[in-house]
Amino acid sequence: GVAPVFVGMWGAVDLIRDPFTDAASGGLRLTALTTCDVTVARGAQLELLTGVQVA
Numbered sequence: 001g002v003a004p005v006f007v008g009m010w011g012a013v014d015l016i017r018d019p020f021t022d023a024a025s026g027g028l029r030l031t032a033l034t035t036c037d038v039t040v041a042r043g044a045q046l047e048l049l050t051g052v053q054v055a
Contacts, residue, residue: 003045009036 011034018029040046 003040003042005038005040007036007038009034011035 014033016031016033018031021027021029
């Protein structure tokens, strides 16, 4: 089986509005920030892969 993943979110999602970075092209940049913790119920079921090469 697959170990379930638990996500705990602490607070709301904060949106930061940046009208200056892309102002020359008429754009608006939004950045989202949230605080959370992630864990698995049975960590022993996870497998660590090392030395993986993509051809």
